[in-house]
Amino acid sequence: MRSGEHILTTPHSFLGGVTRSLNISYLHAIPLGTTVRINSKVVQVGGTMALIQGEMVSLDGKTTYATVDHHKVRVPTKPEHLKEEYDVEWDKVMKKEATEKEKAKI
Numbered sequence: 001m002r003s004g005e006h007i008l009t010t011p012h013s014f015l016g017g018v019t020r021s022l023n024i025s026y027l028h029a030i031p032l033g034t035t036v037r038i039n040s041k042v043v044q045v046g047g048t049m050a051l052i053q054g055e056m057v058s059l060d061g062k063t064t065y066a067t068v069d070h071h072k073v074r075v076p077t078k079p080e081h082l083k084e085e086y087d088v089e090w091d092k093v094m095k096k097e098a099t100e101k102e103k104a105k106i
Contacts, residue, residue, distance in 0.1 A: 020071040028065050048074045
């Protein structure tokens with residue numbers, strides 16, 4: 001696997017893992033009706049643990065509403081839990097993007 005992103009988005013990856021710790025710092029109240037941008041990045045990936053950091057900011061980037069540090073631990077996903085009948089919208093989006101990336105390589 002070439003990058004942390006790939007490791008985190010493949011079957012049997014950290015998506016099937018558990019949260020070891022989740023620290024959220026709420027810095028400013030978000031006014032009702034406000035549209036926000038959520039940025040995240042994989043900071044570190046090891047054999048069994050990963051650190052993801054994120055922030056919730058205003059669209060212009062001038063106001064940070066919240067920051068987060070998310071430590072995950074890899075736990076194997078049971079094959080029966082990977083069936084499409086258990087897919088949620090997020091799974092469908094990720095699978096579609098992966099298929100489009102594979103087609104673009106050809």
